[in-house]
Amino acid sequence: MSCHNAYPKFVMGSENKYTDVPQGIDCERCHGPGGEHVRRKQMGENIDTSKYIDYSIVNPGKLSADLQFQICQRCHLQGNAILKNGKSFFDFKPGMQLSEVMDVYLPRYKNADHDFIMASHADRLKQSQCFVVSAKKCQ
Ligand code: HEC
Numbered sequence: 375m376s377c378h379n380a381y382p383k384f385v386m387g388s389e390n391k392y393t394d395v396p397q398g399i400d401c402e403r404c405h406g407p408g409g410e411h412v413r414r415k416q417m418g419e420n421i422d423t424s425k426y427i428d429y430s431i432v433n434p435g436k437l438s439a440d441l442q443f444q445i446c447q448r449c450h451l452q453g454n455a456i457l458k459n460g461k462s463f464f465d466f467k468p469g470m471q472l473s474e475v476m477d478v479y480l481p482r483y484k485n486a487d488h489d490f491i492m493a494s495h496a497d498r499l500k501q502s503q504c505f506v507v508s509a510k511k512c513q
Pocket residue numbers: 399400401402403404405423433434435436
């Protein structure tokens with residue numbers, strides 16, 4: 375529910391009760407809350423993003439490679455996710471480290487070429503020759 379959608383309105387303490395379930399991923403799942411951004415634009419505050427960063431909203435393209443990965447890994451890293459104390463699956467926001475909200479434990483199979491969890495995209499990308507070689511070049 376928290377990977378195929380914008381954040382739904384979950385009734386805390388319930389097992390599966392929602393007062394609203396959106397129909398698909400919204401912009402905020404990758405760009406963070408947009409309220410402040412909209413407020414500033416309506417006040418006429420325009421920023422030339424060819425020269426400056428508009429800090430009123432997260433532009434994933436301006437984050438470090440690691441923080442970019444965190445955004446995608448919120449949904450594309452399926453292992454055993456253990457929530458940190460007091461956190462819920464709806465607490466992660468773009469720009470944060472996923473580990474502030476949850477730890478994700480990934481299985482290592484003997485035959486890793488054939489056995490892996492369906493949504494292991496980020497983990498498998500990071501193991502690929504292409505990623506390993508180009509990550510080295512960046513250092
Ligand atoms: C799956 C993640 C994801 C979703 C969902 C998403 N975006 Fe983005 N968006 C990105 C990434 C990544 C970039 C940076 C691309 C780049 O720099 O090459 C970006 C860049 C942008 C930019 C360019 C900002 C700039 O000044 O360079 C705008 C505008 C934008 N997104 C608007 C939206 C809107 C509006 C929605 C919802 C309709 C949306 N995005 C949904 C990931 C996402």
